[in-house]
Amino acid sequence: MPALFAYTDGACSGNPGPGGWGALLIAREGDQVVREKELMGGEPLTTNNRMELLAAINALEALERPSVLTVVTDSAYVKGGITEWLANWKRRGWRTASNEPVKNEDLWRRLEEAASRHKVTWRWIKGHAGHVENERADALARAGMAPFKPKQAKAS
16 A cells, blocks of 8 residues: 655745645655645635645545545644644633634634544654755645736836
């Protein structure tokens, strides 16, 4: 059975501003890639954290059946939230330790639901450090953002 990986990334031009998310799904047998799928999307006014969350959500929601996979993200926010903070947020009625409302609660709920159908290992890697699949996810996120960025005026 192939090993499944989802490399995810979000991007934002301004924060908030136009944003995009990208996900690269790869199935490997040993060192051999046997299947891959690219996903991307974006929004006209969003934040980087929302795009990071949507990248992971869309990767998990794209899987047609329950799967065992590793989600690789360069977002400490996504990895920390799903593996460490979520249980406490829920216990406190979606409040942070400082009793503030949890930001992006809608997406955290959606991510938890999407992840619940799978056996997920969450892995953080340093972004923009030459990791090939992370760079591809970043390129997908930037492509997902492109339709929402203002067009640059051409120099005359």
